[in-house]
Amino acid sequence: MEKKAIDTLLFGGMVVAMNPTFDVISDGAVAITGSDIVDIGRTADLQARYTPSETVDCTDQVILPGLVNAHTHIPMTLLRGLNDDLRLDVWLGYLMAVERQFVTADFVRLGAKLACAEMIQSGITSFADMYYFEDEIAQETAAIGMRALLGQTAIGFPTPDAANHEEALQLIRKFVANWQGHELIQPGLCPHAWYTSSPEQLAECAALAKELDVPLHTHVAETQFEVDNCHAQHGTTVTEWIDKQGLLETKLLAAHCVHINRHEMDMLAAAKAGIAHNPSSNLKLSSGIAPVAEMLEAGCQVGIGTDGTASNNDLDMFEEMRLAALVAKVKRNDPVDLPAKEALTLATIGGAKAIHLGHLTGSLEIGKRADLLVLNMDGVHNWPHFHSNPEAIYSRIVYAAKSTDVAHTMCHGRWLMRDRQLLTVDLPQAQTDAVDVARQIDQFVQWRESSPENKLAALIGRETPDTFEAQIRAKLTAGQASTIPTTISSLAAVPQPNIEHTDTYLILESDGDTAHQLRFRTETRSNDTGTAETQHILTLLNQLDQIAAGLTLGQAHYHGTADRPLRFYREYFTPDREISRTKSRQQWHLSYNDVDLVVNVDTVPAAESGESASYILEIKARALSAAEAKATVAVLQDLQQHLLG
Numbered sequence: 001m002e003k004k005a006i007d008t009l010l011f012g013g014m015v016v017a018m019n020p021t022f023d024v025i026s027d028g029a030v031a032i033t034g035s036d037i038v039d040i041g042r043t044a045d046l047q048a049r050y051t052p053s054e055t056v057d058c059t060d061q062v063i064l065p066g067l068v069n070a071h072t073h074i075p076m077t078l079l080r081g082l083n084d085d086l087r088l089d090v091w092l093g094y095l096m097a098v099e100r101q102f103v104t105a106d107f108v109r110l111g112a113k114l115a116c117a118e119m120i121q122s123g124i125t126s127f128a129d130m131y132y133f134e135d136e137i138a139q140e141t142a143a144i145g146m147r148a149l150l151g152q153t154a155i156g157f158p159t160p161d162a163a164n165h166e167e168a169l170q171l172i173r174k175f176v177a178n179w180q181g182h183e184l185i186q187p188g189l190c191p192h193a194w195y196t197s198s199p200e201q202l203a204e205c206a207a208l209a210k211e212l213d214v215p216l217h218t219h220v221a222e223t224q225f226e227v228d229n230c231h232a233q234h235g236t237t238v239t240e241w242i243d244k245q246g247l248l249e250t251k252l253l254a255a256h257c258v259h260i261n262r263h264e265m266d267m268l269a270a271a272k273a274g275i276a277h278n279p280s281s282n283l284k285l286s287s288g289i290a291p292v293a294e295m296l297e298a299g300c301q302v303g304i305g306t307d308g309t310a311s312n313n314d315l316d317m318f319e320e321m322r323l324a325a326l327v328a329k330v331k332r333n334d335p336v337d338l339p340a341k342e343a344l345t346l347a348t349i350g351g352a353k354a355i356h357l358g359h360l361t362g363s364l365e366i367g368k369r370a371d372l373l374v375l376n377m378d379g380v381h382n383w384p385h386f387h388s389n390p391e392a393i394y395s396r397i398v399y400a401a402k403s404t405d406v407a408h409t410m411c412h413g414r415w416l417m418r419d420r421q422l423l424t425v426d427l428p429q430a431q432t433d434a435v436d437v438a439r440q441i442d443q444f445v446q447w448r449e450s451s452p453e454n455k456l457a458a459l460i461g462r463e464t465p466d467t468f469e470a471q472i473r474a475k476l477t478a479g480q481a482s483t484i485p486t487t488i489s490s491l492a493a494v495p496q497p498n499i500e501h502t503d504t505y506l507i508l509e510s511d512g513d514t515a516h517q518l519r520f521r522t523e524t525r526s527n528d529t530g531t532a533e534t535q536h537i538l539t540l541l542n543q544l545d546q547i548a549a550g551l552t553l554g555q556a557h558y559h560g561t562a563d564r565p566l567r568f569y570r571e572y573f574t575p576d577r578e579i580s581r582t583k584s585r586q587q588w589h590l591s592y593n594d595v596d597l598v599v600n601v602d603t604v605p606a607a608e609s610g611e612s613a614s615y616i617l618e619i620k621a622r623a624l625s626a627a628e629a630k631a632t633v634a635v636l637q638d639l640q641q642h643l644l645g
């Protein structure tokens with residue numbers, strides 16, 4: 001029989017195929033021509049059949065399918081270690097401000113280079129990404145030679161690459177048109193999460209994914225907080241809610257799914273959705289442990305992801321795979337859950353199917369693309385080897401091997417790393433450039449942390465105009481408190497509905513001498529129809545001047561709706577101390593000597609003030625400058641005298 005010419009023959013290694021029959025071939029070989037695997041078998045058999053241009057001796061090594069990182073945000077390599085040990089929403093609060101400031105086409109190109117280098121070194125050949133400027137990420141990924149499902153992001157607010165949702169959809173169309181049919185890049189789209197898009201926007205994303213026939217990648221049920229909010233806002237689980245917007249009719253990749261119930265698992269399995277399990281990120285952000293063993297019992301298609309390096313903080317799939325196996329055992333207190341073989345399945349063919357690339361990659365099979373890694377097995381941390389159990393190889397790979405044991409990585413028939421030397425990324429240049437970006441981010445963080453105003457501006461994404469206020473505050477006797485309504489009505493004051501306030505003052509001393517106070521107010525107003533309306537208001541205040549006893553000049557840097565819970569602000573601002581007050585307020589608006597004033601009479605309940613209820617008079621004038629506020633002081637004092645007789 002005449003020998004057939006091929007490009008590459010890997011021989012003499014243990015082939016762990018991760019194919020449907022889980023073939024393990026000792027002294028095995030893999031034959032590659034062009035981008036494809038053309039044969040797999042025993043070394044002697046393949047050597048007899050082929051004349052390779054290149055041979056790679058894999059003696060004492062394992063030949064594995066390239067690992068699949070099922071969920072990540074690769075440019076975040078440039079934000080690695082910037083914010084750690086925080087809850088998800090607080091972490092996002094910090095992170096999104098930096099992203100708004102720094103994420104550009106150049107930023108993502110650089111971040112993508114670093115990430116691809118790191119992933120290739122850890123034996124990853126395919127990944128699913130969600131970020132901005134995905135076209136630039138695609139260009140870098142394709143040039144470096146990795147396979148990827150890349151999703152251009154759509155969010156319901158301005159992002160670094162789109163001013164609004166409409167622009168984001170246009171970018172997605174352009175991105176998909178540019179890359180549809182590419183041999184390495186599968187374009188897709190990413191509504192970030194159900195809670196960062198309106199229901200209409202989610203439905204538009206789902207419709208677009210179906211129209212373009214591309215995968216849709218989104219975050220699902222990452223935290224209990226998110227799940228509780230979904231129940232409170234929509235009365236459904238997260239999976240039911242995204243199903244309502246049509247997401248389960250798409251080729252869905254659902255990242256996290258930490259807090260889903262059996263019914264949701266059944267829905268996701270029926271929809272043939274992929275699930276990306278990210279154990280490091282879920283542990284680090286204290287989001288929880290995804291019920292992976294139960295998902296697999298429900299027939300879900302599960303893969304493993306690293307998530308971004310801002311929450312992991314690396315792209316090491318060996319670490320991730322091992323952790324996935326370990327946390328699954330704690331989840332149900334059962335060491336049998338997610339054994340090594342199953343964990344490796346999730347990191348290879350399971351992940352490939354989850355990211356909708358299972359027909360191309362994830363296992364060593366004839367006709368599939370040559371995406372593989374060669375793993376050293378002779379490290380002392382992976383020694384000795386037992387041969388009585390043929391499945392022990394899975395245990396060695398999952399529980400003992402390290403990403404630094406990866407010797408060679410190949411994707412699409414092209415070597416990306418040989419003997420740990422990266423062949424397609426200029427890593428030293430990328431590292432030099434990253435140092436420069438890190439320096440700029442450091443400067444921004446120093447600015448942000450230098451005052452509570454900056455910190456709040458970074459959070460809400462804009463500077464806010466300051467307002468100024470002169471205020472008189474005086475204790476009243478019960479008698480005075482009862483006569484003020486009559487006195488003030490003779491001045492044509494307009495009475496306002498009764499208000500109940502619960503205020504929490506977070507005292508922030510970080511700004512030198514000036515103590516800033518961040519007030520989180522829960523305000524309930526009873527209106528004419530007898531119903532009550534509650535809202536949360538955030539105000540950042542500081543006292544500029546004490547003009548006289550009980551007479552102050554203050555400055556408000558921000559006054560507006562608090563769109564996050566008190567806990568968030570507490571964790572974001574880390575106040576020195578905290579004061580809480582509850583009061584009932586009668587309020588009047590009036591014009592007095594041509595100055596617009598607000599008069600409050602507050603009743604502080606006995607429980608708050610000690611022995612009996614106490615009463616406080618406040619007279620305030622708001623202005624656009626400190627000088628203008630100061631000019632109203634005489635009028636305030638005059639009104640105070642008038643009211644107290």
Ligand SMILES: [Zn+2]
Nearest residue numbers: 219255307308
């Ligand atoms: Zn993520």
